[in-house]
Amino acid sequence: MSEEFDAVDVIRTKRDGGSLSADQIDWVVDAYTRGTVADEQMSALAMAIYLRGMEPEETARWTRAMIASGERLDFSPILGPRGKIATADKHSTGGVGDKITLPLAPLVAVYGVAVPQLSGRGLGHTGGTLDKLESIPGWQASLSNEDMMRILGSVGAVICAAGTGLAPADKKLYALRDVNGTVEAVPLIASSIMSKKIAEGTDSLVLDVKVGPGAFMKDEASARLLAQTMVDLGDDAGVRTTALLTDMSAPLGLTVGNAIEVEESVEVLAGGGPDDVVELTVALAREMLLASGIDEDPAEALADGRAMDVWKDMIRAQGGDPEAALPTARESHVLTAPQSGTLSRLDALAVGTASWRLGAGRTRKEDPVQAGAGVRLHAKPGDRVEAGQPLMTLLTDTPERFDRALKTLDGGFEISSSGPVDVARPLILDRLTAE
Structure with missing residues (x-):
């Protein structure tokens, strides 16, 4: 461990626009994890980083220090008939209706790439992968490292909760940033995501960095900066990393x-599903395969049922019943089009917030979620709608939630009566690699 420093001196260095040395970074991250540096001191440092930024070398060192605070997984014991199996992972910065992990993991596993997808729960308007899967009867999110390795070796894909041993410094710092106004600091976002992903130990990583009203990053410039920072951090750590900027x-x-997103994911695995979900699933799968040295068209495995077979095996391996009926909400409310025309705007944030208020999401990490709650859309931007036609169906077990959800949706969509409206915007905006 590096020499002892004084926390106030470290704060002052960054406050005054200086660069933190490697030893300063190693010390302050370790000392904060151990409790030697107090929350209020790390809060001050986080604010200084938010205001002053970090040089790429600082961000890389900060990420390495976060990784060093905990364990690193080792997938080298996973062997196939030809020796070591390539491992690949995907991370999304979060969006509305983003169920891509569910069909993606089994799809990539079809081609002999092991996919250990360590996922999280939803908070606020963005849904959590584990919450969605827990709507499947019997499915278990928590696995030991031994069980995860066993399932990866036999099935090829696993989606489970990350253990507490990965980057514990991040867990502590993330909770602090959530209450001190520094969540948006790009160096801290990038190191938070990448410390956990690098500690997972996969050979390659594909990032889905979302842009728009329903995303964490609202504008393309900010999303591009975050994506490039994370790609470079992955490359610096020896993980083959690419990023797609995608529209949200x-x-x-x-x-x-939750349950309704699982239902849609199964439709994709059956060769159907909405075009945008299929497009992004296939694009990310292709990136993961290319990073693993495989030049195949993953769309074929959706069409012929191979991905569905792996999905069922993966769900069963974690205690779930892939054939069981999914939970449904007890109450529903249909929101209709107030006029005829073209749906010219459908705000992702408004729909995500409405779903959250209906019970599909949580305000605090300990809050329960309703498996059947959410919003089912009947039209997307560019579609022609008639007055009185259903635009969306709101679902919940607690009908007193409808009022707040409807207020959220007020102003969340626009219908143009002046004829066809060009709302075309590519789903995949750009692809980034290491600089």
């Missing part, structure tokens, strides 16, 4: 919730 102005697919 409207929800992905036609469902926003």
Whole structure:
């Protein structure tokens, strides 16, 4: 461990626009993890980083220090008939209706790439992968490292909760940033995401960095900066990393919730599903395969049922019943089009917030979620709608939630009566690699 420093001196260095040395970074991250540096001191340092930024070398060192605070997974014991199996992972910065992990993991596993997808729960308007999967009867999110390795070796894909041993410094710092106004600091966002992903130990990583009203990053310049920072951090750590910038102005697919997103994911695995969900699933799968040295068209495995077979095996391996009926909400409310015309805007944030208020999301990490709650969309931007036609169906077990959800949706969509409206915007905006 590096020499002892004084926390106030470290704060002053960054406050005054200086660069932190490698030893200063190693010390302050370790000392904060151990409790030697107090929350209020790390809060001051986080604010200084937010205001002053970090040089690439600082961000890389900060990320390495976060990784060093905990364990690193080792997938080298996973062997196939030809020796070591390539491992690949995907991370999304979060969006509305983003159920891509569900069909993606089994799809990539079809081609012999092991996919250990360590996922999280939803907070606020963005849904959590684990919340969605827990709507499947019997499915278990928590696995030991041994069980995860076993399932990866036998099935090829696993989606589970990250253990507490990965980058514990990040868990502590993330909670602090959530209450001190520094969540948006790009160096801290990038190091938070990449410390956990690098500690997972996969050979390659594909990032889905979302842009737009329903995303964490609202504008393309900010999203591009975050994406490039993360790609460079991955490359610096020896992980083959690419990023796709993807549009999040409207929800992905036609469902926003938990069980209804699982339902839509199964449709994709069966060779159907909404075009945008299929497009992004296939694009990310192709990136993961290319990073693993495989030049195949993953769309074929959706069409012929191979990805569905892996999905069922993966769900069963974690205690779930892939054939069981999914939970449904007890109450529903249909929101209709107030006029005829073209749906010219459907705000992803408004729909995501409505789903959250219906019970599909949580305000605090300990809050329960309703498996059947959410929003089912009947039209997407560019579609022609008639007055009185259903635009979306709101679902919940607690009908007193409808009022707040409807207020959220007020102003969340626009219908143009002046004829066809060009709302075309590519789903995939750009692809970034290491500089």
